[in-house]
Amino acid sequence: MVRACTSIVCTWFVWSLIYYGYLGFGWYVPLEYVLDNLTDVSKSRWIVRVYEVLLLGLVAMFFGWLGGWRQVWRRYAAPALKRLWDDPAPEQLGPASPGGPALWxxxxxxxxxxxxxxxxxxxxxxxxxxxxxxxxxxxxxxxxxxxxxxxxxxxxxxxxxxxAWTHPSGARDLPQRTAAHDLMTGQVRIGTVVQGPGDTPARGGFGLALSPAELGTSALAIGPSRSGKTSQLVRPVTEALCLQALARTATIITVGTGTEPAVPDDAFDIIIRLGDPRSLRDFDIYGGTHDSQQAASILAEALVGDLTSTVGPIAHSVPRAATALAELLGPFRAVHHRFPQVPELQELLSGNQDAIDSLRNALEAAGQDAYLRVLDKSSRETNAGEIIRALLRDRIAILEPLLAPRTHARPFLLGAALQEPQRIRIDLPTSGLAEASDVAARLVLAQFNIYAATRPDQTAFAFLVLDVAARAITTGSLHGVQRLRSAHAGVLLTLQLLDDIAESLHFPLLETVGCLVCWPGLSPRDTQRINDKRPNPYLTSSTPSDLSLVSMPSDHKNMAAPFLARLHS
CATH class of the missing domain: 1.10.12 (Lyase 2-enoyl-coa Hydratase; Chain  A, domain 2)
Structure with a gap:
């Protein structure tokens, strides 16, 4: 609407300059030729008026194209006139009148x-x-x-x-909406379809929207810093899922640095600020599971999932790390009925004799002979096993400043949070502790992949917005994202460059996500890689423009792959 109003003002301004001669009188040369050859002088005044109307029409057509008047007519003016013409008066709608959904x-x-x-x-x-x-x-x-x-x-x-059935927060709307939403279909508008090669003219000018049907295939946004990923995609998607959470149809978790949150604080039910002593919630590293094998798998993926070596002492690091962790988590839970906190796990991994002896004595007192043998086995690790444990110990030590429990803060269990329609935001440190933030991002993604896929009730849509995905994307996490499609869940990952992740993950990542959004400023290498895997006539160069590729799942009846969207509108 702002663009359309601006173009109207420009039309009036340019026409005034032409009409009063500030731009010269060359516009009237064709008119003068017609008048000079006119035999009936009485018609001259009408000819002048018709010529001026045609000239004004050309100016209006130009600025109307720039201002999107056709789209404004389709979205606002035409529906309003149709309602005014077709709809019956309110008093004619009796209690038993058949009709749309609003009549129940x-x-x-x-x-x-x-x-x-x-x-x-x-x-x-x-x-x-x-x-x-x-x-x-x-x-x-x-x-x-x-x-x-x-x-x-x-x-x-x-x-x-x-x-009735108001959200537990008591809120019935967001404090502010910045995007166009259609909650009846769960859609949020992110741009305008631009007619291009292979597109039918009927698509041009219409709004492009995303809904859980598309987001459930997961999405990847690639673009340089400050290219508009947050304002043009992350914000409207987050806002839409927050609204759907208030309607009890979705649960959303967002992870970012918190410096410029896409949606204000008062739009969320729970805000966790990792590493901030003032935060009222702690993030539980196990997510609330009671299964030691599952807890070990989650931690292993978060701590060493970024190691991709297939040879040497750290080859196949994730399964070996999961085994090493399970050998400690199982015995500890058997006697304490909980998993060790970050400092306690750090002591066990470092081989602190007092901690090991205390655990062994507790197992003997409880008669847990099987777990005693597991604990003894873990103390007889080979050199390769010692390397894995040393690596786990170092990563846990890095993570401790962010996730060490505090007495005044309540633990946040991600597994339990996914059982309710909640709006959750997790803020990572803005400066320092960069490696710890990477581990924390992998931890959140690993927990979400497991708990979203194993929810007993998958009626509500579960969605994770990971705005710091560069170091969180691993081979294991991509396998987890693939399983979300059948669990009514999905993720949104943002990257500045494909080179931010390991080269071996480029094509698996592009295969995993169903929605791909690219911003101007892509490097030629990224453009070539994307075209090699998902050929598209729109993504042909890295020349900056105001157009971005939006590739949607081709099997969805209301979406076609690909679309070219003007995300600035």
């Missing part, structure tokens, strides 16, 4: 006329917004599949109306 015809068909009347009344009075509508519609879907009694639904609606 499904409730009436099921016999819940009183509940439908209450919801229609709240909508007409303005006390119901789109978040309320989607939230109640979601609960009604649970009734239809037998997960909630009809009587409970009707009673709650009659008592609370549009405020």
């Amino acid at each position: 015809s499904e409730l009436r068909a099921a016999g819940a006329h009183a509940a439908a009347d209450r919801l229609v009344s709240d909508a007409r009075s303005g006390s119901m917004n789109d978040v309320d509508f989607v939230r109640i519609a979601h609960v009604w879907a649970m009734v239809r599949i037998g997960r909630m009694p009809m009587a409970d639904f009707t009673d709650t609606v009659l008592r609370l109306g549009a405020a």
